[in-house]
Amino acid sequence: MADSKPLLSLDWDPVAAEALLRDVFGIVVDEVVWKGTRATEKVCEWKEPEELKQLLDLELRSQGESQKQILERCQAVIRYSVKTCHPRFFNQLFSGLDPHALAGRIVTESLNTSQYTYEIAPVFVLMEEEVLKKLRALVGWSSGDGVFCPGGSISNMYAVNLARYQRYPDCKQRGLRALPPLALFTTNECHYSIKKGAAFLGLGTDSVRVVMADERGKMIPEDLERQISLAEAEGVVPFLVSATSGTTVLGAFDPLEAIADVCQHHGLWLHVDAAWGGSVLLSQTHRHLLDGIQRADSVAWNPHKLLTAGLQCSALLLRDTTNLLKRCHGSQASYLFQQDKFYDVALDTGDKVVQCGRRVDCLKLWLMWKAQGGQGLERRVDQAFALAGYLVEEMKKREGFELVMEVAPVLKERMVKEGSMMIGYQPHGTRGNFFRMIVANPALTQADLDFLLDELERLGQDL
Amino acid sequence: MADSKPLLSLDWDPVAAEALLRDVFGIVVDEVVWKGTRATEKVCEWKEPEELKQLLDLELRSQGESQKQILERCQAVIRYSVKTCHPRFFNQLFSGLDPHALAGRIVTESLNTSQYTYEIAPVFVLMEEEVLKKLRALVGWSSGDGVFCPGGSISNMYAVNLARYQRYPDCKQRGLRALPPLALFTTNECHYSIKKGAAFLGLGTDSVRVVMADERGKMIPEDLERQISLAEAEGVVPFLVSATSGTTVLGAFDPLEAIADVCQHHGLWLHVDAAWGGSVLLSQTHRHLLDGIQRADSVAWNPHKLLTAGLQCSALLLRDTTNLLKRCHGSQASYLFQQDKFYDVALDTGDKVVQCGRRVDCLKLWLMWKAQGGQGLERRVDQAFALAGYLVEEMKKREGFELVMEVAPVLKERMVKEGSMMIGYQPHGTRGNFFRMIVANPALTQADLDFLLDELERLGQDL
Numbered sequence: 001m002a003d004s005k006p007l008l009s010l011d012w013d014p015v016a017a018e019a020l021l022r023d024v025f026g027i028v029v030d031e032v033v034w035k036g037t038r039a040t041e042k043v044c045e046w047k048e049p050e051e052l053k054q055l056l057d058l059e060l061r062s063q064g065e066s067q068k069q070i071l072e073r074c075q076a077v078i079r080y081s082v083k084t085c086h087p088r089f090f091n092q093l094f095s096g097l098d099p100h101a102l103a104g105r106i107v108t109e110s111l112n113t114s115q116y117t118y119e120i121a122p123v124f125v126l127m128e129e130e131v132l133k134k135l136r137a138l139v140g141w142s143s144g145d146g147v148f149c150p151g152g153s154i155s156n157m158y159a160v161n162l163a164r165y166q167r168y169p170d171c172k173q174r175g176l177r178a179l180p181p182l183a184l185f186t187t188n189e190c191h192y193s194i195k196k197g198a199a200f201l202g203l204g205t206d207s208v209r210v211v212m213a214d215e216r217g218k219m220i221p222e223d224l225e226r227q228i229s230l231a232e233a234e235g236v237v238p239f240l241v242s243a244t245s246g247t248t249v250l251g252a253f254d255p256l257e258a259i260a261d262v263c264q265h266h267g268l269w270l271h272v273d274a275a276w277g278g279s280v281l282l283s284q285t286h287r288h289l290l291d292g293i294q295r296a297d298s299v300a301w302n303p304h305k306l307l308t309a310g311l312q313c314s315a316l317l318l319r320d321t322t323n324l325l326k327r328c329h330g331s332q333a334s335y336l337f338q339q340d341k342f343y344d345v346a347l348d349t350g351d352k353v354v355q356c357g358r359r360v361d362c363l364k365l366w367l368m369w370k371a372q373g374g375q376g377l378e379r380r381v382d383q384a385f386a387l388a389g390y391l392v393e394e395m396k397k398r399e400g401f402e403l404v405m406e407v408a409p410v411l412k413e414r415m416v417k418e419g420s421m422m423i424g425y426q427p428h429g430t431r432g433n434f435f436r437m438i439v440a441n442p443a444l445t446q447a448d449l450d451f452l453l454d455e456l457e458r459l460g461q462d463l
Numbered sequence: 464m465a466d467s468k469p470l471l472s473l474d475w476d477p478v479a480a481e482a483l484l485r486d487v488f489g490i491v492v493d494e495v496v497w498k499g500t501r502a503t504e505k506v507c508e509w510k511e512p513e514e515l516k517q518l519l520d521l522e523l524r525s526q527g528e529s530q531k532q533i534l535e536r537c538q539a540v541i542r543y544s545v546k547t548c549h550p551r552f553f554n555q556l557f558s559g560l561d562p563h564a565l566a567g568r569i570v571t572e573s574l575n576t577s578q579y580t581y582e583i584a585p586v587f588v589l590m591e592e593e594v595l596k597k598l599r600a601l602v603g604w605s606s607g608d609g610v611f612c613p614g615g616s617i618s619n620m621y622a623v624n625l626a627r628y629q630r631y632p633d634c635k636q637r638g639l640r641a642l643p644p645l646a647l648f649t650t651n652e653c654h655y656s657i658k659k660g661a662a663f664l665g666l667g668t669d670s671v672r673v674v675m676a677d678e679r680g681k682m683i684p685e686d687l688e689r690q691i692s693l694a695e696a697e698g699v700v701p702f703l704v705s706a707t708s709g710t711t712v713l714g715a716f717d718p719l720e721a722i723a724d725v726c727q728h729h730g731l732w733l734h735v736d737a738a739w740g741g742s743v744l745l746s747q748t749h750r751h752l753l754d755g756i757q758r759a760d761s762v763a764w765n766p767h768k769l770l771t772a773g774l775q776c777s778a779l780l781l782r783d784t785t786n787l788l789k790r791c792h793g794s795q796a797s798y799l800f801q802q803d804k805f806y807d808v809a810l811d812t813g814d815k816v817v818q819c820g821r822r823v824d825c826l827k828l829w830l831m832w833k834a835q836g837g838q839g840l841e842r843r844v845d846q847a848f849a850l851a852g853y854l855v856e857e858m859k860k861r862e863g864f865e866l867v868m869e870v871a872p873v874l875k876e877r878m879v880k881e882g883s884m885m886i887g888y889q890p891h892g893t894r895g896n897f898f899r900m901i902v903a904n905p906a907l908t909q910a911d912l913d914f915l916l917d918e919l920e921r922l923g924q925d926l
Contacts, residue, residue, distance in 0.1 A: 012550075012906035014497050017562035021496065024566040025488050032573040033484065034477050044585075049810060052585055058593035060829065064836035070563065073833060074570055077590075077826065081574045082583045087475075091583060094820075097575070099480035100533065103487040105572040107537055109565060110495040111544045112557070112773050119879070120545045120554060122507075122515055127540075130521035150613035151818045161663060175667025176639040192796040193819055200624060200792075200817045202665020204638025249798050304820070310575050311822055329663075333655040335712050335889035335899065342876035347512060354663045355614045356656055357557075357767070359774055363540065366523065370536060373527035413805035416582070426798035436798065443475035 020067060027074050036083035037097060037443065039451070042419030043089050044082040052080060087441060087448045088421035088455075093248075093276055096441030098308040100371040104364035105310050114357040115148070116336060116350025118343060121360065125347050128362040134369075135301060136317050138281040140294030145318040145325050147352050148361040152275035153193030155300035155316040156242065158325075158354075160184065160197055162298065162318070163240040163269035165328040172328065176202050183231040184240040185224055187213040187254070189247040191273055209238075217252030219243060224262050240269040245290050246277025249428055249436055253277055256292030264295070272296045275314065279306035282374060283381040306384060306440050307377060309365045325352040380442040387439045391449045398453060400460075407463045408433035414459045421455055483530060487537050494538065499546035500560060502911065505882030506552050507545040515543060550904060550911045551884035551918075556711075556739055559904030561771040563834040567827035568773050578611070578821040579799060579813025581806060588810050591825040597832075598764060599780050601744040603757030608781040608788050610815050611824040615738035616656030618763035618779040619705065621788075621816075623647065623660055625761065625781070626703040626732035628791040635791065639665050646694040648687055649705040650676040652715060654736055657705050672701075680715030682706060687725050703732040708753050709740025712891055712899055716740055719755030727758070735759045738777065742769035745837060746844040769847060769903050770840060772828045788815040843905040850902045854912045861916060863923075870926045871896040877922045884918055 035041050047055065056076055065073075083089060085097035118125045132146040149155040164171055168179050176182075182203060186194050188210055195205045209231055212223040228238050241263050243254040256272065263270040272293055274281075278301030281287050293299060297319055304313040318325060330351040332339075337348050350358065369377065395401050408425035415421050424436045437452070498504050510518065519539055528536075546552060548560035581588045595609040612618040627634055631642050639645075645666060649657050651673055658668045672694055675686040691701050704726050706717040719735065726733040735756055741764030743749050744756070756762060760782055767776040781788060793814040795802075800811050813821065832840065858864050871888035878884050887899045900915070 012500055012560075014500060017496050017560070018492050020562045021488075021492065021566055021569070024569060025484075028569060028573045029481050029484060033480055037475055037477060047585065049581065049585070049589060049807065053589055056586060056589065058590055058829070060593065060597045060832045060837065062837040064839050065833050070566075070830065070834050073830065074566065077570060077586050078574065081586045082576060084574065084576050084583065092577065094575070094577075097475075097480070097573075099483045102572060102575075103484055103533075103537065106484070106487060106491060106569055107540060109568040109572060109773065110491045110560075111541065111547065112560070112565075113545060113547050114555065114557075114774055118512065120547065120885070122510065122512070123519065123540050123544045126512060126516055126519065127521055130523065134523045150617075150822070151820045153817060153819045154613075157817070171665070171667065172662045173668050175644075175661075175670055176665040177642075177644055178667070179640075181638075181640055191819065192794045193817070196792065196794050196817045198638075199635045201663065202634070202639040204634065204641070205636050207638055310572065311577055311820055329659065331655045331659050335887065338872070338889060338896075340872045340896075342872070342879075344512065354616060354620070354656070354659045356616045356654070357614045357774055359613070366521070367533065367536065369523045370528050371533050374523065374525040376527050409801070409803045409805070416805075422583070424798065426801060433801075433803075 020070070023071050024074050027071065027078065031075065031078045032083070032085065033097070037085050037087065039087050039448065041086070043086045043422050044416060044419045045080050046417045046419060047080060055080065082422065087444055088451065089441070090438050090452065091422035091424045093305045093438055094308070094311065094440060095438065096308045096443055098368050098442070100368040101309045101364040104367035108360045108363050111360070113360060115360050116348065116356070116358060118347035119341070124360045124362060125349060127366050128349070131362045131366050132315060132317065135315050139296070139299055139317055141319055143321050145320050145323070146316055147325060147349065149314050149316050149353070150355070150359070151312050152191065152273070152300050152302045152314045153196060155275070155314050156191070156193045156271070156273055157197035157201060158316050159271040159298040159300065160240060161201055162324055162328050163271065166269065166324060167239050181236045183207055183209050183236045183238050184242060185209050185211050185227055185238065186242040187211050187219045187244070189213050189217040189250060189252060190242060190244050191248050191275065194242050194273070213252070217247050217250035219254040219259060221255060221258035221262055224259060228262070228266055238266060238268055240271060242271045242273055245272055245274035245293065246280070248276070249426060251276070253289040256290060256295065260292050260295035269298070270296045271298045271300070273300050275300050275302040276305050279303065279381055282378045283385070284378065285382055286385055303365050306381065307365070307368070308440070308442060309368060313361045313365050329354050383442065384439045387444055387446070387449060390446055391437060391439070394449065394453055398457070400457070407460060408435055410463065411456060411459045415455065421452065423452070483533070486534050490534065490537050490541065494541045495546070495548065496560070500548050500550065500906070502550050504549070506549045506885050507879060507882045508543050509880045509882060510543060518543065545885065550907055551914065552904070553901050553915065554885035554887045556768045556901055557771070557774065557903060558901065559771045559906055561831050561905070563831040564772045564827040567830035571823045571826050576823060578823050579811065579819070581810035582804070584823065587823045587825060588812060590829050591812070594825045594829050595778060595780065598778050602762055602780055604782055606784050608783050608786070610779055610788060610812065612777050612779050612816070613818070613822070614775050615654065615736070615763050615765045615777045616659060618738070618777050619654070619656045619734070619736055620660035620664060621779050622705070622734040622761040622763065623703060624664055625787055625791050626734065629732065629787060630702050644699045646670055646672050646699045646701050647703040647705060648672045648674050648690055648701065650674050650682045650707070652676050652680040652710040652713060653705060653707050654711050654738065657736070676715070680710050680713035682717040682722060684718060684721035684725055687722060691725070691729055701729060701731055703734055705734045705736055708735055708737035708756065709743070711739070712889060714739070716752040719753060719758070723755050723758035732761070733759045734761045734763070736763050738763050738765040739768050742766065742844055745841045747841070748845055749848055766828050769844065770828070770831070771903070771905060772831060776824045776828050792817050846905065847902045850907055850909070850912060853909055854900065854902070857912065857916055861920070863920070870923060871898055873926065874919060874922045878918065884915065886915070
């Protein structure tokens with residue numbers, strides 16, 4: 001970029017930078033860490049979209065604003081944002097605030113680097129490998145590969161792409177038209193990213209064959225066997241089964257041993273979408289729910305969910321030791337992955353992914369793990385199971401909860417407009433709308449669950 | 464998750480959380496904001512991988528650690544990380560530290576929400592739309608669509624997927640096998656994500672047809688015309704041209720008007736990868752480099768590069784007004800995108816993407832823009848051009864710089880091990896290794912560029 005204009009003076013002012021950052025940090029501590037986590041405060045400050053637009057004054061203009069205005073803007077952003085760290089936020093598979101993970105995120109943001117080379121991310125290249133090794137060890141693998149992805153959907157997509165590449169390496173160069181028609185198998189309880197991924201990867205949603213699940217939402221291995229035979233009879237080549245450990249709506253764990261037997265028999269890639277349930281591997285008491293996961297070829301696991309690492313932290317783990325990830329995704333860009341570097345270029349992990357720049361997602365999890373230890377994280381998982389058990393028992397004692405569930409959309413509107421709590425609802429099969437209760441926040445207590453039940457009764461008492 | 468274990472006490476302690484966060488924030492201010500940006504400090508503290516592993520003690524154990532240990536760990540992470548905010552970090556297309564953008568990132572991390580629904584991200588759903596509208600206006604569109612993606616590679620991939628879906632909507636369900644063979648067109652100067660994307664999307668890298676570039680790296684429109692005819696003669700269906708505004712190595716701007724003429728003539732989707740060059744649209748003086756961009760169907764633009772918004776901030780902008788993004792990527796998951804909500808569900812933008820959870824990437828850019836104004840950002844772009852011009856003139860005055868370039872890997876090793884500066888190198892066509900100088904940091908001065916030239920001479924004086 002060449003030009004003859006005079007040079008301007010835009011000098012860096014660390015005093016002003018520090019002052020701004022200190023003020024904003026102070027607002028975060030007051031409004032999020034303290035107020036946002038306090039049960040007596042609202043979970044959300046509901047505004048209709050048009051009103052909120054006015055309140056926020058979102059328009060971007062030519063003129064800059066004063067420091068005072070900027071601080072007011074930060075306050076407004078926080079005021080009208082949902083407090084996902086609040087003890088009555090049950091709405092998503094993530095909730096709560098881990099201070100060590102948040103500290104890791106702040107350090108990550110300040111260092112602002114990309115995960116692709118040892119050259120510019122020496123600490124994080126080594127750290128990512130260590131964290132992945134630990135997650136693999138919990139799966140039951142002493143070797144393997146992996147990478148952090150921008151969310152579980154992309155982790156799942158990677159697994160599908162790797163499976164088809166392993167079977168048909170030609171696909172990378174020649175595309176799907178050079179291959180026979182392919183099929184992958186999962187249940188209707190799986191996450192919607194499996195179908196989205198099939199479309200995005202060019203396979204088409206028709207390539208996803210639905211295997212029956214039982215009434216608890218678990219895949220029926222006998223039906224998997226049947227669906228594979230049906231596909232083969234149609235001249236379609238089965239190549240992957242996606243099992244789920246912790247389904248999105250019912251929280252079901254597919255029977256991995258039986259599914260692995262089927263995969264082994266037919267030579268199919270076994271992917272386990274453990275985005276939600278993977279963290280259960282930390283619990284000696286409950287990890288049996290994932291028995292057989294060590295037989296998988298790939299596992300997707302999101303520590304930003306049950307472990308509260310912060311969005312996003314999604315690991316794709318592989319049993320492969322043949323550098324499949326780099327062979328499948330690599331393109332050897334000469335400006336980034338020079339082969340004449342003065343260090344071992346195997347450390348440049350950027351060519352394992354289809355991204356170029358890639359955020360650092362390992363530090364927040366690593367720092368939290370260092371602080372809590374595996375034992376501390378295990379206690380959190382056990383606590384979530386204990387609280388879920390408590391809630392089930394308490395619900396059985398109360399009348400009317402079946403009834404309440406049929407009016408979920410009305411109750412939802414009332415709770416959000418009051419800001420008292422947030423919980424998600426959806427229909428399922430022949431059942432109408434019901435609430436999906438998530439116990440993910442490590443700060444939850446029995447009292448929060450009692451509140452949940454009382455509040456649902458109160459909100460619905462006239463219905 | 465049900466169990467009969469007794470409930471544990473893992474109560475939230477805001478006092479401890481505040482103390483930890485204040486200490487870590489203090490380290491960030493001292494070590495990154497002050498020391499990391501000081502020219503007299505090292506850009507990096509080079510360690511061999513094995514030694515760094517020892518220094519960091521990366522292993523994750525069962526036992527947790529004390530607050531004091533955790534703070535030491537944060538210090539070590541920062542000490543051995545590359546300071547991408549340093550005035551002598553010329554290594555990547557991002558560099559520098561904008562305090563408002565960093566403030567926005569800290570607020571984003573504290574709020575920890577996902578961009579998919581108005582329900583849980585009311586502020587950010589509206590803010591993303593406003594920021595995208597502003598970026599579209601700079602492209603020259605008064606309407607359209609768009610979304611923030613996890614990096615430019617995925618933005619480019621989205622464009623390719625949208626183009627094929629628009630032409631063959633069947634592809635989503637039936638896959639590429641139901642379509643004729645397809646071809647897209649770009650030059651060898653394009654970013655490597657175009658080929659990676661073609662492989663990932665199932666098209667195969669063979670579907671990418673290479674158009675000749677001139678000696679400055681710009682696409683030759685006459686050759687584009689020729690390549691399209693060649694593909695058609697082979698029975699392949701052309702569907703997309705990917706032009707580049709600001710190529711990765713040479714910084715070239717493809718002639719968009721002439722390319723748009725060709726696309727219009729053949730009915731092809733015109734995608735502009737303006738990940739690097741898009742920010743030039745802010746400059747009245749230099750935006751002519753992108754003349755014709757308003758005729759594109761899609762534009763990828765990364766404000767985390769020249770605008771210093773922070774990794775990642777990558778916008779995919781679309782001229783489309785027919786909801787193509789949602790039709791192409793949507794799957795109407797009933798647990799997230801319920802249609803019986805109490806607000807306008809058109810605000811639930813999550814079904815526009817192939818991700819499920821999606822980070823909030825708009826606040827950092829919005830807050831920086833509010834503080835700087837469009838004028839302030841324009842000055843930054845003009846400053847980058849002015850500094851680049853200054854550097855070119857100064858280099859012409861010095862002997863030996865052609866020679867120096869042939870020993871780039873040696874100079875690179877020396878500068879990194881001393882920690883004095885960082886600049887990337889690569890070969891290009893028949894030319895050997897040369898340094899690629901990036902002027903992206905708004906805090907750069909003439910003195911920093913004088914240092915660069917002096918330092919290259921010093922490092923290479925014995926060669």
